[in-house]
Amino acid sequence: MMEFPTELGILTCLMILAASLWIPYVVGISSDPSEEEAFARPATISNLRPWVQRAHRAHLNLLEQGIPFAILVLLVDRMDGFTALTYWTSIAFFWLRVAHALGMIAGVAGMPIRPIIFTAGWLCCMIMAYAVFAAGL
Structure with missing residues (x-):
């Protein structure tokens, strides 16, 4: 049986988080009385409640860093x-992204x-990029 590296397990968890972080945003739009036709047209982000705006931004922030990080891990x-180094970097990156999303949505x-x-998180990406180059030497 092939060994499943921790980095790939962490990456899987990170991608589950990224694939699920739309949920707070949709719950926020769906529960907003001012958004009667929430799914008939794209919502105007600036008109939404602050936590819903932050949920949207938390999702985008995760994608901004998560996709490059994922590609680097796969490389x-x-x-x-x-x-x-890659073991601890992947663990740190995951928990940083969880803290970022929770802290941003909660507003704390x-x-x-x-x-x-x-x-x-960006530093974790740079460390993983270093690992790509180090592995190629």
Whole structure:
């Protein structure tokens, strides 16, 4: 039986999160009395309640970082380059993204917490990019 690397397991969990983060946004639109025809036309984001706006942005933020991170993890896997560094980076990235989404939707992760979390996620992407190049050497 083939071993399933932790990085790919974490990536799977991250993609489940990305595929599910639309749910708070849709719940928010569906429960907003001012959005009578919520699904007849695209909602005007600025007219929605603040937490619904933040849910939309949390989903976009995850896609902004999650897709590049996913591609980098798959490249490292393809190059058979997983190390302790990629192991811990993937775990850190996942929990940073969970904290970012929860903090953003709840409205508790404002300045400077949310940008710090986002920047830490970017650093995880850069570390994984380094791992791609290191595996190719």
